[in-house]
Amino acid sequence: MSAQTETPAEPKKLGGDLLTVTGLQKHFPIRRGLLQRQVGAVQAVDGLTFSVRQGETLSLVGESGCGKTTTGRLLTRLLEPTDGKIVFEGRDISHLSTGQMRPLRKDIQMIFQDPYSSLNPRHTVGTIVGAPYHLQNVKPQGGVKKAVQDLLALVGLNPEHYNRYPHEFSGGQRQRIGIARTLALRPKLIVADEPVSALDVSIQAQVVNLLEDLQSEFDLTYVMIAHDLSVVRHVSDRVAVMYLGKIMEIADRTALYERPMHPYTVALLSAVPIPDTARRESRERIRLQGDVPSPINPPSGCRFHTRCWKAQEICKTQEPPLAELQPGHQAACHFPENTTEITIDPMGITAAS
Template identity: 80%
Template sequence: MTTTHVKPTASKQAGESLLQVTDLTKHFPIRRGLLQRQVGAVQAVDGLTFNVARGETLSLVGESGCGKTTTGRMLTRLLEPTAGTILLEGHDITHWSTGKLRPLRRDVQMIFQDPYGSLNPRHTVGTIVGAPYHLQGIKTERGVKREVQDLLQLVGLNPEHYNRYPHEFSGGQRQRIGIARSLALKPKLIIADEPVSALDVSIQAQVINLLEDLQDELGLTYVVIAHDLSVVRHMSDRVAVMYLGNLVELADRDDLYTRPMHPYTTALMSAVPIPDTERRSKRERIRLQGDVPSPVNPPPACRFHTRCWKAQEICRTEKPPLAELAPRHLVACHFPENADMPGSSDPAALQSSTAAGSAAGSAAGSVAGSTDHDAQEPRG
């Protein structure tokens, strides 16, 4: 079986930002009655702020329904944001019209999750991969057919597949066709929505390695949407953790995996399979109690407090800001985990900064000084 090569740690965030997202929000209205009056809204994404450096891979992770795919579709402007701003190379593209967005499609492309549903079964591979050239009116010196055949070869397919139809290919080959289509216009940013989740495990590693090789060769920037934390660890430079439409933690890959600070991230990491039985037996498995709340009526303040073993009164009344609790490590939590590990700031200072001088600040200080046993007892 093909194995993936672990991506080396990079410090690309310090470079030039290609994408900047500020307070990005998407609410889907709920309408009822004969007049279709709005009676509520599904708060799919609520106030995301992050940036992506040129040549970087940022991964969005979280449970199903946390807003990852909605975020990706807003970044490609397949969905209109409710609020916030999206800056691409300094240009505000948040509310551009359809006509103005047409040139943008050359710079931003998307790889879809389903390699079966994203390809038109009535069209040949040559028509599918060559469609971007025709839609954008791009003329090539060697002709569209030659360009498409070169792209097929670039993604590991035979140029002779030009006249074949999607049903003649396996799932991994279909995903390679989708990747070739996204590369046709030489984009600067690619949004990859669960690019390997629909593929066999034996094929996933091949596609992951292909995406990394293409990034090195073409200088691509990725925003990867995924829930498989093992895949994310191989591909990412930085990882952003989402919960119920909010960003709860953002950090460099290695820092996040070795020292998760938000309780939700800690619970996610405890669920990652470990092949070594000895290490697996020593690891504490955190099982969250209760179900994910409805995005129609999310909990006030910290949205994770209904399932968090460290939640206290301040978590129910005051929303924690996304603050830098360690170098390049942003966390939105009043009582972060692993705050006393090497490389972190002073735990008492962290608690006092997140409490923002409120009356509950003294409670935050007492929790920071509690033992690990006391903090983890309600986990179940």
């Protein structure tokens, strides 16, 4: 899929905030010794704050290990947050028990990354896609079999394959089965954890287009987790860039791709393949030095300063807040890119930076 995908002619009509996240944290304890005392913690997610509007697609992007998948599992309450608040439709779901969350499972669903391991090989497609009806004690009109066959047709599969097993399908078809299962109870929020990363490139566009069509038809809200920035540009309304458990930048897709402010975002975008040879040769490729620091002992100040070419002393000691530098465009950086500011130097000469 090309990174130069055309944007839709008409913007989506979005509703109010469906999901609001404030100060979300997930620290996995490290225990050692006979008594299993805690000696540290993996700070997988460390203080995320964002919101998702009804009908919107918000994408979380970043390197492996930045906390994207953990965030998705926190939003669906497959993991218990260490701290922070998750509010869904005005209700705090941060620490609801399994029993309290069960009725909300109809409204919050997840598409998993690996279509090979997320489907039980011992069950038929009919059993897999029909499971949500039985778990939630929902009796669809016309019966479960008809509802499952309608779902299979909706995602582009043959309804007659109701009695087949997952091993009889390709990777793309298995992911469609997973999407059909997710749609069974008509959820309001779907967290898609890299839904196309395990698929062939030729199939990725088909699945992405399917997700977009389903969003339009059923007024779905997506939190998309991905590392492929070209796919993200195609499907997103807004994009949040994560690094080492924190959000570095969040903006609508046009602003983020055309005027990225955080140096990490600039580096990520410089690595996106461009099919146009002339444009590719004229673009500067930024190669970050070193490895991502350990989330067990993250660096002080800005977490990106150990690899940032703009880092100064303040970056090592003071963590920059995620601040709105332009309307709808937030970045956590002391020295952001692509900002126009008027400054006055000691000689009294006005200059633009």
